[in-house]
Amino acid sequence: xxxxxxALADESRRTVLExxxxxxxxxxxxxxxxxxxxxxxxxxxxxxxxxxxVDVRQDAQRRIYTLRPEALVEVDExxxxxxRLWQTRLDALxxxxxxxxxxxx
Amino acid sequence: xxxxxxALADESRRTVLExxxxxxxxxxxxxxxxxxxxxxxxxxxxxxxxxxxVDVRQDAQRRIYTLRPEALVEVDExxxxxxRLWQTRLDALxxxxxxxxxxxx
DNA sequence: CCCGAATGTAACAAGTTGGGTATGTATCCG
DNA sequence: CGGATACATACCCAACTTGTTACATTCGGG
Numbered sequence: 001x002x003x004x005x006x007a008l009a010d011e012s013r014r015t016v017l018e019x020x021x022x023x024x025x026x027x028x029x030x031x032x033x034x035x036x037x038x039x040x041x042x043x044x045x046x047x048x049x050x051x052x053x054v055d056v057r058q059d060a061q062r063r064i065y066t067l068r069p070e071a072l073v074e075v076d077e078x079x080x081x082x083x084r085l086w087q088t089r090l091d092a093l094x095x096x097x098x099x100x101x102x103x104x105x
Numbered sequence: 106x107x108x109x110x111x112a113l114a115d116e117s118r119r120t121v122l123e124x125x126x127x128x129x130x131x132x133x134x135x136x137x138x139x140x141x142x143x144x145x146x147x148x149x150x151x152x153x154x155x156x157x158x159v160d161v162r163q164d165a166q167r168r169i170y171t172l173r174p175e176a177l178v179e180v181d182e183x184x185x186x187x188x189r190l191w192q193t194r195l196d197a198l199x200x201x202x203x204x205x206x207x208x209x210x
Numbered sequence: 211c212c213c214g215a216a217t218g219t220a221a222c223a224a225g226t227t228g229g230g231t232a233t234g235t236a237t238c239c240g
Numbered sequence: 241c242g243g244a245t246a247c248a249t250a251c252c253c254a255a256c257t258t259g260t261t262a263c264a265t266t267c268g269g270g
Contacts, residue, residue: 145229148227166236166238
């Protein structure tokens with residue numbers, strides 16, 4: 001959990017995940033898409049790997065990174081109890097609106 | 106988005122949110138619940154405030170903090186496209202299991 | 211077997227974080 | 241008014257982050 005949230009706190013890393021959402025991508029390609037040099041990207045990839053957010057596969061000299069969306073399930077689960085709260089608030093808001101409508105009739 | 110994810114990347118801050126999930130709580134009470142001294146907690150509260158994750162209300166000398174779960178909606182929305190992916194994988198897994206069962210018949 | 215391509219790692223500088231202690235600041239109470 | 245209470249802020253320091261450049265490593269091709 002901690003590792004995943006830590007990984008998500010950086011915008012470059014979130015950009016990487018966004019790219020990988022479309023298709024597996026080599027480290028070099030990812031580096032081109034980011035405004036930083038390749039070694040920096042390598043380290044970001046390491047963080048993502050250690051958080052379990054991506055997988056690597058070797059293809060000749062290239063490393064192909066793929067997204068591992070399951071790793072985000074724990075974030076989703078962490079959100080669970082909070083989701084209930086904000087949905088309750090939204091429900092209350094809807095009720096309020098409904099009551100308002102009724103009152104206006 | 107960035108501010109919220111950054112705020113969530115720290116465990117002390119997540120603990121604060123967890124406490125606030127139950128009930129509004131004063132800064133002092135929050136500080137007692139954490140393993141760090143009060144000024145540190147104050148700073149964490151500031152980060153949470155600036156990310157929109159909590160609200161403060163003044164009650165005499167005390168500051169009462171309340172959770173603002175709506176701020177987490179954007180995290181939920183950010184998860185959206187990824188959620189679809191991991192659900193697809195789960196579906197595939199279920200299909201696989203079903204096929205396995207069928208094969209075993 | 212050596213060269214180039216692709217990528218990771220090491221080492222370093224600059225900025226940021228997160229903790230602590232010391233010091234404001236506002237509010238209630240006697 | 242003056243002291244106590246409850247916080248926040250200022251400042252300092254050690255640890256981590258993030259970017260850079262230089263170097264090591266690994267793989268395929270001629």
